[in-house]
Amino acid sequence: MPVHKRTLLVVDDERPILDSLASLFRRSFEVVTAQSGQAGLELLRSRPVHIILSDQRMPDMTGDEFLSQARELAPDSVRILFTGYADIEAVTRAVNRGKIYGYIAKPWQAPDLETLVHQAAQHFELAEANRRLTTALQDSNQLLERKVAERTRELEELEDYRDSLLRSVGWGMLVVDLGGTVKSFNPAAESMLGFAAGNVESRRYTEVPGLAPFIEELARSLLSGNPGEYQETELATAGGSPRYLGYVVNPLVVRTGERKGAIVSFSDITEKRHMELQLNQSEKLSTIGQLAGGVAHEINNPLGVILGFTQILLKHGDMTEANTRRLQNVERQALRCKDIVSSLLKFARRSKMQVQPLSVNHVIEETLALMGRQLEMENVRLERDLAAGLPDIGGDENELEQVFFNLVVNARHALVSSAPERLDNLVLRIQSKRAGAWVEVRVSDTGTGIPAPLHEKIFDPFFTTKEPGQGTGLGLSVSRGILRRHGGDLLLESTGPGGTVFLVRLPVPDRPISPIYVEPAPIAVAPKGLRILVVDDEDDIREICADYLGEQNEVKAVASGLAALEELKVRPYGLVLLDVMMPELDGIATLERARQMGVRCPVVIMTGKTDERILAAESRLDVLEILEKPFSISELERVLERVSRAK
Numbered sequence: 001m002p003v004h005k006r007t008l009l010v011v012d013d014e015r016p017i018l019d020s021l022a023s024l025f026r027r028s029f030e031v032v033t034a035q036s037g038q039a040g041l042e043l044l045r046s047r048p049v050h051i052i053l054s055d056q057r058m059p060d061m062t063g064d065e066f067l068s069q070a071r072e073l074a075p076d077s078v079r080i081l082f083t084g085y086a087d088i089e090a091v092t093r094a095v096n097r098g099k100i101y102g103y104i105a106k107p108w109q110a111p112d113l114e115t116l117v118h119q120a121a122q123h124f125e126l127a128e129a130n131r132r133l134t135t136a137l138q139d140s141n142q143l144l145e146r147k148v149a150e151r152t153r154e155l156e157e158l159e160d161y162r163d164s165l166l167r168s169v170g171w172g173m174l175v176v177d178l179g180g181t182v183k184s185f186n187p188a189a190e191s192m193l194g195f196a197a198g199n200v201e202s203r204r205y206t207e208v209p210g211l212a213p214f215i216e217e218l219a220r221s222l223l224s225g226n227p228g229e230y231q232e233t234e235l236a237t238a239g240g241s242p243r244y245l246g247y248v249v250n251p252l253v254v255r256t257g258e259r260k261g262a263i264v265s266f267s268d269i270t271e272k273r274h275m276e277l278q279l280n281q282s283e284k285l286s287t288i289g290q291l292a293g294g295v296a297h298e299i300n301n302p303l304g305v306i307l308g309f310t311q312i313l314l315k316h317g318d319m320t321e322a323n324t325r326r327l328q329n330v331e332r333q334a335l336r337c338k339d340i341v342s343s344l345l346k347f348a349r350r351s352k353m354q355v356q357p358l359s360v361n362h363v364i365e366e367t368l369a370l371m372g373r374q375l376e377m378e379n380v381r382l383e384r385d386l387a388a389g390l391p392d393i394g395g396d397e398n399e400l401e402q403v404f405f406n407l408v409v410n411a412r413h414a415l416v417s418s419a420p421e422r423l424d425n426l427v428l429r430i431q432s433k434r435a436g437a438w439v440e441v442r443v444s445d446t447g448t449g450i451p452a453p454l455h456e457k458i459f460d461p462f463f464t465t466k467e468p469g470q471g472t473g474l475g476l477s478v479s480r481g482i483l484r485r486h487g488g489d490l491l492l493e494s495t496g497p498g499g500t501v502f503l504v505r506l507p508v509p510d511r512p513i514s515p516i517y518v519e520p521a522p523i524a525v526a527p528k529g530l531r532i533l534v535v536d537d538e539d540d541i542r543e544i545c546a547d548y549l550g551e552q553n554e555v556k557a558v559a560s561g562l563a564a565l566e567e568l569k570v571r572p573y574g575l576v577l578l579d580v581m582m583p584e585l586d587g588i589a590t591l592e593r594a595r596q597m598g599v600r601c602p603v604v605i606m607t608g609k610t611d612e613r614i615l616a617a618e619s620r621l622d623v624l625e626i627l628e629k630p631f632s633i634s635e636l637e638r639v640l641e642r643v644s645r646a647k
Contacts, residue, residue: 005030006050006121011040011066013058021053024110025117037066044073050124051117056083064093071099076127078120082108101230122246122267123230129171130250130265136165138255172245174211174264175252176218180204182211183261192245192268193235210235214264217249221262225251232269244273299337300608301538304630307334308544311633338630357392357513358400360432360439360506366397367404368430371412375428378416385431393439393506394513395486400506403479403490407443407502410476414447414500434508441504442493449500450492458492529553530643531572535564535590536579536606541629545577548633549640561590568594573601575643577627580607580614588613591621602643606631 008029010021018033025031029051034040037060043049052070056063067079081103083091091103101120104113140158147154172189176182182205185197193210205211205218213233221228228249235243247266253259310331314324364386375382408428415426427446432439450458459476480490488506534545534557542557549555556573558564562585564578576594580587591603602624607614610626618626625639 006124007032007048008051008053008117009034009040009043009049010053011035011037011058011063012055014055017055021113024114028118029121037061037063037069040066041069041073044070049074049077051120052077052079053117054079054081056081064091067100068093076124076131078124078127080104080116080120082106082113119272123248126171126230126246126248126265126267129169130248130263133165133169133173133265134250134252134263136161137252137260141254141260142256170267172247172264172266174200174205174214174266175261176205176222176264177261178222178259180206180218180222182208189266192243192266213245214247214249214266217247218262218264221249221251225253225259227251242270243268244270298608300629301541303334303337305538305540305544307331307338307630307632308541308548310334312544312547315633334630335632354396354398355394355513356397358395358397359392360390360400360441361386363395363397363400364404364430364432364441367401367408370405371408375408375412378412378426380412380415380426380428383427383429385429387431387433390432390434390439391508392513393486394509395506399482400486403482403504404441404443406476406479407504410502411443411445411447411500414445417447435505437508438488439506439508441506442501443504444499444501446499449498459490530574530640532556533558533564533567533573533576535559535561535577535582535587537582538579541579541606545636548636561585561587561593564590565593565597568597568599573599575640576601576603577639578603578605580605588617588621591617591623595621604639 006029008025008031010018010025010031011034012018012021013035015035018035022031022033032043032047032049034043037054037058040052040054052067052074054063054066054070058066063081063083067081070077070079079100081091081100083103083105091100101123102116104116140161144151144154144158167187169186170188172192173184173186174182174189175184182200182203185200187197190196195210200208200211206215211218213235217228217231220226230246230248232244232246235245245266246269247264249262249264251259252261252263310327313319314327314331319327364384368382368384372382408430411428415428425446429442429444431442431444434440459480476490483490483504483506486506488504491503491505493501493503530553532545532549532553532555534542534549534555536542536545536557537559539559542559546555546557556567558567561582564576565585567573568576576599578587578591582590585593587605587607591605594603600622603622604625604627605614605617605623606627606629608629610628614626617623624642627635627639
């Protein structure tokens with residue numbers, strides 16, 4: 001790549017946008033700006049410009065008109081249009097008349113625009129390299145014709161020059177003559193495509209399987225002689241990981257105008273593709289987190305009703321011993337469901353590392369609680385060998401649960417995808433022990449093992465042996481990253497026909513890690529005779545709260561935030577229990593209005609999912625407590641005790 005900066009011309013009639021784009025790109029480009037199409041054309045007449053970025057809507061001329069004229073003044077420039085979503089016709093004109101490289105719709109995001117402009121710069125460099133190489137070959141051919149007497153010697157010099165030139169460039173170069181025979185195949189091409197020049201040169205390009213992605217464009221170029229457009233393609237490699245190439249096919253023309261063949265120039269854009277995939281994956285994970293929160297709300301409300309009425313019956317019901325035992329079973333299973341939903345939400349949330357003293361065995365058990373039922377349904381026998389008395393390690397429980405979750409999921413996949421004759425021997429084993437300054441956990445399976453050629457690749461991001469849609473290839477890479485942030489590591493200890501063993505290593509701290517200290521609250525008695533307002537759009541949740549709290553307090557229950565505000569206008573309350581997710585006016589907005597009205601009584605927020613908005617409101621709106629659904633009767637009692645202490 002040249003060491004000097006390429007010139008980027010930005011044309012827009014709004015000065016703030018020009019200044020913003022100049023600031024965004026000045027580190028990578030020499031940026032010049034114009035506030036009108038005419039001013040932009042004057043700049044193009046006075047100096048070389050390599051990349052042009054133009055707005056569509058300008059007073060003196062439209063962006064597509066400007067780019068059409070700019071193409072005549074700077075035909076080698078790479079042109080980009082940014083426009084509104086409705087300007088499809090303008091984009092079409094810009095493509096047909098201005099031969100634009102691309103366009104981006106407003107409102108654009110800075111990372112998207114940066115990616116497009118840097119891709120345009122790469123396109124310019126590649127096209128310029130093709131022009132330089134074509135010119136060099138044209139000059140060489142003319143020199144060869146003028147010196148017929150020295151033909152043999154000069155031909156050797158020309159071949160040496162060409163080979164040196166092809167070897168020196170970082171792009172892959174493939175030269176094909178008019179008959180379709182491969183004439184040159186440089187070392188960069190060998191590296192990217194994975195086969196030697198000797199297996200390609202002197203063969204027709206249609207007979208070389210590895211050149212399949214270029215066949216259509218080569219045929220077009222050899223037939224028409226027209227320059228090609230930049231394209232991208234995916235290649236399968238011997239190692240199993242896909243490789244992505246960006247390429248251009250152009251005619252090979254000598255100075256006399258005679259066409260000699262076609263030249264393919266290509267570069268490896270795999271890393272760029274991986275970055276795009278990582279961004280897409282991040283967006284998917286964000287969507288999953290939102291979905292999990294919504295599902296939690298829908299599950300937690302009916303679960304809270306089951307748990308609440310069960311506990312009320314257990315506390316006050318006059319039942320036989322058998323019915324009491326049955327209700328206790330209902331309560332226990334409801335609490336188990338509550339723990340499962342809570343564990344699911346832990347995976348949906350993202351937060352900074354919260355280092356606490358942790359029992360590795362406890363983290364493993366929490367993870368297995370999520371997967372145990374699925375393993376049982378798939379006939380996978382789970383074997384635990386967790387050493388007693390292991391020292392606590394310092395770590396983030398959510399992140400370490402993610403590590404063990406990924407390892408268990410991978411082991412399960414290895415087992416259930418085994419050959420049918422192995423289905424009676426599906427064993428997933430987890431062992432923990434202390435090994436000097438480390439706590440070690442081995443996760444093993446009796447699957448078919450990992451092939452030896454893949455051992456070095458399994459920790460690479462996006463590498464996966466699963467079928468499309470069955471995995472992202474991020475699990476092991478992310479898990480190793482988490483463990484290394486904890487000072488540990490993830491290793492493939494052994495693999496073979498008898499299965500695979502992964503080793504997790506976590507350091508034992510030199511000295512005990514202090515947990516976050518929470519001062520114990522003084523013992524308080526739940527107040528009586530309190531006026532309480534319950535706000536929830538779920539009828540059964542309101543009924544549970546009213547049933548229990550109404551035994552010794554005056555309770556009013558309403559179904560919406562608007563009804564709550566009307567109630568708070570006419571009488572004072574000693575406590576408000578306020579749901580967050582409600583139609584028309586949600587809980588946070590209701591509390592904001594109530595505080596503006598001068599309501600200062602304690603408020604407890606009820607929610608199936610605690611997100612950043614709720615946490616921010618906790619201090620801003622003086623929330624007494626966040627009560628996560630489904631809550632138990634004992635948690636309601638604790639809330640009343642806090643109200644008593646707050647008086």
